[in-house]
Amino acid sequence: ASVYYKKFEGGQIPVIENETFLIDGHPVTVPVTQKQITDDESTLTGIELQASHTFSYLPAPFDGLGVKAGYNYADTDYEEHDIRNGDKVNITTGEITPGIIPPANIEGFSRNVANAQLFYRYGNLSLQAIYKHRSAYQIGFLSGPRSLRYIGGSDVVDARVTYRLN
Numbered sequence: 001a002s003v004y005y006k007k008f009e010g011g012q013i014p015v016i017e018n019e020t021f022l023i024d025g026h027p028v029t030v031p032v033t034q035k036q037i038t039d040d041e042s043t044l045t046g047i048e049l050q051a052s053h054t055f056s057y058l059p060a061p062f063d064g065l066g067v068k069a070g071y072n073y074a075d076t077d078y079e080e081h082d083i084r085n086g087d088k089v090n091i092t093t094g095e096i097t098p099g100i101i102p103p104a105n106i107e108g109f110s111r112n113v114a115n116a117q118l119f120y121r122y123g124n125l126s127l128q129a130i131y132k133h134r135s136a137y138q139i140g141f142l143s144g145p146r147s148l149r150y151i152g153g154s155d156v157v158d159a160r161v162t163y164r165l166n
Contacts, residue, residue, distance in 0.1 A: 001047070001048065001049050001050075002047070002048045003045075003046070003047050003048075004044075004045065004046050004047075004048070005043065005044070005045045006043065006044040006045075007041060007042070007043050008041070008042055008043075008044070009039050009040070009041055009042075010037060010038070010039070010040070010042075011037070011038040011040040011042060011078060011079065011080070012035045012036065012037060012038065012080055012081070013035070013036055013038055013081055013087070013088075013089055014033050014034070014035060014036075014081050014082075014083050014086060014087070014088045014089070015033070015034060015035075015036040015088065015089045015090075015091045016031045016032070016033050016088050016089070016090050016091060016097075017031070017032055017034065017091050017092075018030070018031055018032070018092070019031075019032045033083055033084070033088060034083075035083060036089075036091070040079075042076060042077050042078035042079075043076065043077055043078075044074065044075075044076045044078070044106070045074065045075050045076070046072060046073055046074030046075065047072070047073050048070070048071070048072045049070065049071045049072075050068075050069070050070045051068070051069050051070070052066065052067065052068040052069075053066060053067055053068075054066035060122075061122045064120050064121040064122045065118075065119075065120050066118075066119050066120070066121075067116070067117065067118055067119070068115075068116070068117040068119070069114075069115065069116045069117070070114065070115045070116075071112075071113070071114045071115075072112070072113045072114070073111065073112055074109070074110075074111060075111065076105050076106055076109060078105055078106050078109075079103035079104070079105075080103060080104050080105070080106070080107065080138075080148070081099065081101075081103045081104075081148075082099060082101040082103075082104075082147055082148040083147055084147055085099050085100050085101040085147075086099035086101050086102075086103060086148070087099045087103065101148060104138035104148050104150070105137075105138065107137075107138060107139055107140055108137055108138075108139060109137055109138070110134045110135045110136070110137045110153075111135050112133065112134075112135040113133065113134050113135070114131075114132070114133040115130070115131065115132045115133070116130070116131045117129070117130045117131070124163050124164040124165070125161075125162075125163050126160075126161070126162045126163070126164075127160070127161055128158075128159070128160040128161075129157065129158075129159050129160075130157070130158040130159075130160070131155070131156070131157050132154075132155070132156045132157075132158075133153070133154070133155050133156075134153060134154050135153045136150060136151060136152050136153045137150075137151055138150050138151070139151060
């Protein structure tokens, strides 16, 4: 088991700045949104549990049976805003325009991650069943500076059978 706590500075927030462009000889001023680094403080805390056991004390052929399991829970107050539809700050006035998409956590951050494995080995035969769980997370979408894209949670089960011939 392990417990972790990390405090760090940095973050990003969309800011609106007026930029002037020369179009057909005429200056045109338009608001442009871009990301600005902040000195906000954030924390990341969590707990991780891992366990494994081989039943080697059982009589053959059951002495090759074993299990592994792990779980990680994490929490953070870090916020990343969508460049188009998230909160924006007017750099001149400091006024915040609320967005329609809520801020996300650290890119790739999942609150819950778990795994379990049942394995068996007897002579040249090896069997494994592996379960993996990951809760929802966000990743940056590559259309422009930084749009948020959310990926739903997933559960995966893998099975593996191997037999050593030599």
